[in-house]
Amino acid sequence: MHELALCLGILTTIEKQAEQHGFSQVRTVRLNIGMLAPVASEALRNCFEIASQGTMAAGAVLAIERIPARGWCATCATPVTVQDYFEACPRCGRPELITTGGDELSIAELEVD
Numbered sequence: 001m002h003e004l005a006l007c008l009g010i011l012t013t014i015e016k017q018a019e020q021h022g023f024s025q026v027r028t029v030r031l032n033i034g035m036l037a038p039v040a041s042e043a044l045r046n047c048f049e050i051a052s053q054g055t056m057a058a059g060a061v062l063a064i065e066r067i068p069a070r071g072w073c074a075t076c077a078t079p080v081t082v083q084d085y086f087e088a089c090p091r092c093g094r095p096e097l098i099t100t101g102g103d104e105l106s107i108a109e110l111e112v113d
């Protein structure tokens, strides 16, 4: 998995935000992660705890929200909300959903001091 790379990316973003907004301690990092992103929330939390040691985000809580993906059915063209890659269409039952997005990861909010 690439949780470490993600954590380092998050920390870099936090440092840039800190330069712009002049805070020195992060309490909570709210992340929006697409339901289809290949990221394990627990692994990400553990990784962040280690990667943030010695930074202004040390001891910060990662609050992770999984965002459902949107998509549509290739067979009957019904728009669907996708929770899983292998889901079937709720209308016609065929497992041919085309997803749009759902694998994004972004910082929704930083709670800082």
Ligand SMILES: [Zn+2]
Residues within 6 Å of the ligand: 073, 074, 075, 076, 077, 078, 089, 090, 091, 092, 093, 094
């Ligand atoms: Zn369908």
